[in-house]
Amino acid sequence: MDKREKLLEILSPVLAVVAAFLVGGIFILIIGQNPLFIYGKLFSGTLGNPYGIAQVLFKATPLIFTGLAVAFAFRAGLFNIGAQGQLYMGAFLTAYLGFTLVNLPGFILIPLCILGGMIGGALWAAIPGILKAKRGAHEVITTIMMNFIALALTNYLVARHFHAPETVHTQAIAFSARIPRLSTIFPGLSGSPLNYSIFLALLACFIIYYILWKTSLGYELRAVGLNPFAAEYGGINIARSTILAMAISGALAGLVGVNYVMGYKYYFEQGFSGGVGFMGIAVALLGRNNPIGVILAALLFGLLSFGGLVINAYVPKELVDILQAIVIIFVIASSRPFREYLMRLKKRTLARGEQG
Amino acid sequence: MVREIAIEMRGITKRFPRVVANDNVDFGVYKGEIHALVGENGAGKSTLMKILYGLYQKDSGQIFIRGREMDISSPSVAISQGIGMVHQHFMLIPPLTVAENVVLGQEPRKGKIFNDTKKAIQDVERLSKKYGLKVDAQAKVQDLSVGLEQRVEIIKVLYRGAEILILDEPTAVLTPQEVEELFNIMRSLKEEGKTIIFITHKLKEVMEISDWVTVMRDGKVAGIVETKKTTKEELAKMMVGREVLLRVEKNPPQIRGVVLEVKDLEAVNDRGLSALRGVSFKIRAGEILGIAGVEGNGQTELIEALTGLRRLIRGKVTLWGKDITNASARKILESRIAHIPEDRHKRGLILDYSVENNLILGSHYRPPMTKGPRLNFKKISENALELIKRFDIRPADKEIQVNSLSGGNQQKTIVARELSRHPQLLIASQPTRGVDIGAIEFIHRKILEERDKGEAVLLVSAELSEVMSLSDRILVMYEGKIVGEVEPKKTSESDLGLMMAGAKSSDQVIRQSGDREFPDTPIS
Structure with missing residues (x-):
């Protein structure tokens, strides 16, 4: 990749976002509002005050985990659509450890709950990994199916076995398992559930970056992602790489529960995550499967997500859903694989021309 | 006699x-001649022909x-x-018949709606007969050999009224016998007044047909x-810009013990069909x-x-007497078996990786x-700098992505990596495919050096002259x-060609060849 291409690689997501805001402006006009006014509100409400910023960061935290999960798998040539199911399994295990081992001190229980989340997600993701490595089952299909199973399974576990009386969520985790909110240090953030898991998310990005580009494991995983035939020729065990990449990806998704269960509500409940598992795909896409890109993309989607509530007084909050969708469409249209696909299409048309 | 000029390209x-790609190129062809267009990969010959065929637009010049x-x-x-142009990669639809493929897009009609299949078949048979192409118009393309597929492409071009035929490296995929047949077809096309532009980099063929x-x-x-x-030597010099050693010069082999022995190997191909049916042989150090073999015969x-x-x-593979049957790829690498794979883009390189990262593939984990x-x-980085220098990989930039190197330099990258393993057995499969003459010479020299160092070399190549020399x-x-x-x-290329086609056994060849002596075969 030469310098021009590299610049394009960075510039094109930025342009896609700008273009999306322009098109979104048209929708605002159709509704009968002034786009500049609405966008002004959107940004002042989110970035214009400490609480807004905290909310954006809070919304971005799970998106970093799932975006990173999808991006990591993608680097290893796997399309993990199953972050949603993996984060359910991880979060449930986090909660289970949190409300079961209540007598453990915090410095043991907190790492244990975090580890539990990672293991839950990793095991759940390893299953499609094994199915792909051993039987060739495509991970897109199996991870989607695993999502349904995870949803039903956690539903069953909560409803039948672990719900707190008169509720649809589990009992609360021990106080010692709870992660402090940042508002305990910065009173200006009070009211926002933003907590220390944002730092865990940033740390995860750094670790993943390090693994991918500085270790021989990362060399192998990326080699498998770029050219599995050459990787196999180079003595890399494709099956092992596939399973391992899925497990690490799942572990990252499983960390979503740390933010929600340990830092926000202190219990597991069905449907807690919204669609962050699926939003992770968009985050990875916009972030070009790069850990730093994932952070930036997660911040943007976090901003839109909280911004929707801010501008709800003037326009339907679904407007930001439209905005998000347009961003994603523009990003796909400007992405390198898509450009390559267009080029192939052009070549094929030429080839057809030759025959006629 | 004033000869008619078929094509003239000026200052392209x-x-x-x-x-x-083309810098002020002048190119002219007389009517009714076979004109060879030769040059190394990247010399601009394909670009020039694509401009003539309308696939590319020239920036300046006249046609x-x-x-x-x-x-x-x-x-x-x-x-x-x-x-008309016959491409290197055929553009045929396998399940359709020869006639259907030929008329595709210009089908003769019966009335307004129905295709006139009968007329299509007649047309194809007429063309086939006229130029000695010998193709069954009603056979399905999927049942044809590569050589016959190529003829279908030629008929397709003729059907569209071509007077000037551009053949893009037509012999690359053919056996020696098929090449001979193609040349006969080209001669009969010439007799009928057709003009042929023949793109190639094989100088022997240029001398024979053009x-x-x-x-x-x-x-x-x-x-x-x-x-x-x-002469070939003069053409090679023009192509490369310097004197080229066309003959491989080698010392007699210093053969020592058996390095690799394989016995009764059996394996299936990707489609699950039997591909190896009891293969046994030995390779000794220093040879x-x-x-x-024609491609697709199990190599x-x-x-x-x-x-x-x-x-x-089934079967058994031993290296210096040690069983390595079905050992993993990593184990094989660790046993110091190096492998130059036949398809450098599929197996040999990770195209999006840099040169330095490709140079450690296989030793990246230890x-x-x-x-x-x-x-x-x-x-x-040290490893890359050293290998780039020793194997003259250009440009000498360890961080450049391999996919921006030329074919020859990509291949040199692979050769560099494999030889840097200090192998005891080198397996080289199509080591010079799609590589320019300069790099071919270089790679051949390196392979011979390994042999003279006392390694065993297993060489698989579809280039007969390469195997022979x-x-x-x-x-x-x-x-x-x-x-x-x-x-x-003690064997001629044509005898070997017949064995490759399954027509002769080695006994017959040896008997017929007697004690004829053949000089070292040139590489092109």
Whole structure:
């Protein structure tokens, strides 16, 4: 990749976002509002005050985990659509450890709950990994199916076995398992559930970056992602790489529960995550499967997500859903694989021309 | 006698983002001649022909067809001017018949709606007969050999009224016998007054079939000569820009003990069909064992089975007497077996990785390339700098992505990496495919050096002349079996060609050849 291409690689997501805001402006006009006014509100409400910023960061935290999960798998040539199911399994295990081992001190229980989340997600993701490595089952299909199973399974576990009386969520985790909110240090953030898991998310990005580009494991995983035939020729065990990449990806998704269960509500409940598992795909896409890109993309989607509530007084909050969708469409249209696909299409048309 | 000029291209220039592919090129062809257009990969010959055929647009220059200036804006313009092109990669639809493929897009009609299949068949048979193409119009393309498919492409071009045929490296995919047949077809086309532009880099073929030769180098015309007034050596010099050693010079082999022994190997191909049916042989230290055969006769599967990339159903592989049957690819690498794979883009390289990262593939997981779990970037960089220098990989930039290197330099990258393993056995499969003459010479020299160092070399190549000139012994593979062993010095290419086609056994060849002596075969 030469310098021009590299610049394009960075510039094109930025342009896609700008273009999306322009098109979104048209929708605002159709509704009968002034786009500049609405966008002004959107940004002042989110970035214009400490609480807004905290909310954006809070919304971005799970998106970093799932975006990173999808991006990591993608680097290893796997399309993990199953972050949603993996984060359910991880979060449930986090909660289970949190409300079961209540007598453990915090410095043991907190790492244990975090580890539990990672293991839950990793095991759940390893299953499609094994199915792909051993039987060739495509991970897109199996991870989607695993999502349904995870949803039903956690539903069953909560409803039948672990719900707190008169509720649809589990009992609360021990106080010692709870992660402090940042508002305990910065009173200006009070009211926002933003907590220390944002730092865990940033740390995860750094670790993943390090693994991918500085270790021989990362060399192998990326080699498998770029050219599995050459990787196999180079003595890399494709099956092992596939399973391992899925497990690490799942572990990252499983960390979503740390933010929600340990830092926000202190219990597991069905449907807690919204669609962050699926939003992770968009985050990875916009972030070009790069850990730093994932952070930036997660911040943007976090901003839109909280911004929707801010501008709800003037326009339907679904407007930001439209905005998000347009961003994603523009990003796909400007992405390198898509450009390559267009080029192939052009070549094929030429080839057809030759025959006629 | 004034000869009619079929095509004249004047001052053609074509720029691509980073290169000038054609730089003020003049090119002319008389009517009714076979004109060879030769040059190394990247010399600009394909670009020039794509401009003539309307696939590319020239930046400047003029094109005259039969004396009239033309603007060839698309292939359909070229076709209407009687120019046809047979591409290296065929564009046929396998489940359709020959006749259906030929008329595709220009079907003769019965009334307004129905295709006139009968007329299509008649037309194809007429063309086939006229030029001696011998193709069954009603056969399905999927049942044809590569050589016959190529003829279908030629008929397709003739059907569209081509007077000027451009053949893009037509012999690359053919056996020696098929090449001979193609040349006969080309001669009969010439007799009928057709003009042929023959793109190739095989000088032997140029000498045999062409009337005139245009040589290109670095986007420019390096020379235009009449074939009978030139020699291969002179053409090679024009192509490369310096003296080239066309003959492989080698010392007699210093043969020692058996390095690799395989016994009764059996394996299936990707479609689950039997590909190896009891292959046995031995390779000794200090010799090059060549395997000749038409592609698809089990060579790919054999190499994959020996390098841990394909499971053997039966048989035994031993290295210095140690059993390595079905060992993993990593185990094979650790046993110091190096492998130059037949398809450098599929197996040999990770195209999106840099040169330095490709140079450690296979040794990336252990010291000195790692320090604990971490890659040792200092060592990786030193390794790259050293190999780039020793193997003259250009440009000398360790961080450049491999996919921006030329084919020859990509291949040198692979050769560099494999030889840096200090192998005791080198398995080289199509080591010079799609590589320019300069790099071929270099790679051949390196392979011979390994042999002279006392390594065993297993060489698989579809280039007969390569197998003949490098090998100390040659095994012929046909339909998953070794059908014979010959000594390159006592066998002719045509006899070997017949064995490759399954027509002769080695006994017959040896009997017929008697004690004829053949000189070392040139590589081109």
